[in-house]
Amino acid sequence: MSTSPALPADTGTHEPQNTGAQRIIDLEARYLLQNYTRAPIVIHKGKGCYVYDTAGARYLDLVSGIGVMALGHAHPRILRVIKEQSALLIHCSNLYYNEHQGPLAERLAKISGLERSFFCNSGTEAMEGALKMVRAHGRRLSPEKYEILSLDNSFHGRTLGALSATGQPKYRTDFEPLLPGVRFIPPNDLATLEAAVSEKTAGILIEGIQGEGGIYRLSAEYLRKARELADRHNTLLVLDEIQCGVGRTGSYFSFQTAEAGIQPDVLTAAKPLACGLPLGVIVTNEKAASAIGPGMHGSTFGGGALACRVALEFLDILEELLPSIVEVGGYFRDRLETLARKHSFIKEVRGYGLMIGVELDIPGKNMVQQAMAQGMLINCTHDVVLRFLPPYIITKKEIDKAVKILERIFKSAKSASPPDGRGSEAEPPA
Numbered sequence: 001m002s003t004s005p006a007l008p009a010d011t012g013t014h015e016p017q018n019t020g021a022q023r024i025i026d027l028e029a030r031y032l033l034q035n036y037t038r039a040p041i042v043i044h045k046g047k048g049c050y051v052y053d054t055a056g057a058r059y060l061d062l063v064s065g066i067g068v069m070a071l072g073h074a075h076p077r078i079l080r081v082i083k084e085q086s087a088l089l090i091h092c093s094n095l096y097y098n099e100h101q102g103p104l105a106e107r108l109a110k111i112s113g114l115e116r117s118f119f120c121n122s123g124t125e126a127m128e129g130a131l132k133m134v135r136a137h138g139r140r141l142s143p144e145k146y147e148i149l150s151l152d153n154s155f156h157g158r159t160l161g162a163l164s165a166t167g168q169p170k171y172r173t174d175f176e177p178l179l180p181g182v183r184f185i186p187p188n189d190l191a192t193l194e195a196a197v198s199e200k201t202a203g204i205l206i207e208g209i210q211g212e213g214g215i216y217r218l219s220a221e222y223l224r225k226a227r228e229l230a231d232r233h234n235t236l237l238v239l240d241e242i243q244c245g246v247g248r249t250g251s252y253f254s255f256q257t258a259e260a261g262i263q264p265d266v267l268t269a270a271k272p273l274a275c276g277l278p279l280g281v282i283v284t285n286e287k288a289a290s291a292i293g294p295g296m297h298g299s300t301f302g303g304g305a306l307a308c309r310v311a312l313e314f315l316d317i318l319e320e321l322l323p324s325i326v327e328v329g330g331y332f333r334d335r336l337e338t339l340a341r342k343h344s345f346i347k348e349v350r351g352y353g354l355m356i357g358v359e360l361d362i363p364g365k366n367m368v369q370q371a372m373a374q375g376m377l378i379n380c381t382h383d384v385v386l387r388f389l390p391p392y393i394i395t396k397k398e399i400d401k402a403v404k405i406l407e408r409i410f411k412s413a414k415s416a417s418p419p420d421g422r423g424s425e426a427e428p429p430a
Contacts, residue, residue: 024054041372042054047072048391049390049391057375059372059377064389064390066271066389068272069276078275090305098305099305100309101303104311104315105119112253114264118281119281119302120299121280123240124280128159129268131203134203141234142199144200147201149197149203149204152185152187153216154184154187154205154213156240160178165182167184190221197235198233201235202235207244207254208253209243209355211244214350214385215350215357215385217258224262227262239264239267246318249354251322266284268280272392275310277306280302333351336351339406354388357381360385364384371409376401390402
């Protein structure tokens with residue numbers, strides 16, 4: 001039984017998966033919560049920038065676990081560290097010290113310019129801790145200082161606190177009422193930002209680049225204004241670097257790429273930090289850190305020896321890769337800009353390092369399926385933005401391969417569109 005998407009005959013579809021794969025799909029349909037819309041392939045293994053399904057078909061992975069597998073799959077240095085450390089100690093509880101939390105916190109302080117870290121398991125857990133820090137900071141100053149300012153089109157996670165600060169109604173509606181005291185304003189609107197911050201504002205929450213929101217960058221002027229207002233009103237400036245940080249833009253963090261000349265009070269990070277092992281972090285200055293005392297916050301699994309050891313190795317590798325992320329990311333954007341000049345339904349190419357979005361004025365979900373059938377994994381956000389988060393180790397040769405696949409897909413889309421190049425069901429970004 002074939003599980004590949006049905007596509008035109010000239011697209012070069014992969015071989016059907018085997019019956020074992022179909023059994024896995026059927027078991028999930030029977031026993032798992034049906035909260036994911038999965039592509040109909042079962043990934044068996046990965047190597048470098050590629051993953052392989054259970055039938056042996058190979059896919060160029062430009063999703064990389066939504067930015068998690070930044071060193072690709074089965075990186076030899078990461079495998080070595082996992083083997084060594086797992087034979088020594090995987091977990092020992094935060095009731096005790098392990099050898100790797102302190103060195104990792106020191107490394108994060110040096111690359112961020114901040115002072116203290118708290119380790120957890122994920123981006124959304126890091127955001128929960130940051131929100132608690134914001135509320136605790138505000139409460140120490142005044143019972144009325146509890147408001148959190150967030151941005152329209154933002155995405156900060158799916159737990160109730162993080163969701164309360166996510167500026168997209170489609171994620172929030174089913175779970176309301178959510179955390180009170182959160183206000184949303186348009187991004188990059190300096191006047192509205194200044195009018196919104198007051199003595200009641202405990203925290204300003206910003207993604208330097210809105211990732212799930214469609215790869216939209218906050219301007220340096222906006223970040224500077226947020227920093228100025230936070231200082232003026234004794235408010236914590238929180239930068240969500242979960243998707244756009246930890247090397248994705250070619251700097252350690254996106255606020256450094258923006259060259260705004262600012263430091264946050266708090267940043268949250270996760271995704272690539274432990275190369276597929278769960279690890280998130282809150283990195284703060286002393287002012288923010290002082291809001292959390294003994295017993296006020298914790299994490300059972302956060303900062304385990306294995307995850308922290310892997311993260312230290314990752315940061316060593318990342319330091320070597322940062323210049324190439326800028327170079328290869330620029331090459332990818334240039335190739336995509338060339339495609340944009342050929343196809344009128346491509347509205348804009350937005351990219352910073354290896355965080356790239358291609359906005360269309362026709363729906364893009366079918367293109368995701370076509371790409372998969374031709375041996376490439378991408379995804380689509382907001383229905384019309386093709387999102388690319390390739391591994392940092394991707395080469396120009398692999399980018400050329402990706403562009404060739406996209407060229408075939410775009411030609412097919414153009415031939416199926418009305419004469420003006422616009423699809424009949426185009427939707428604007430939410």
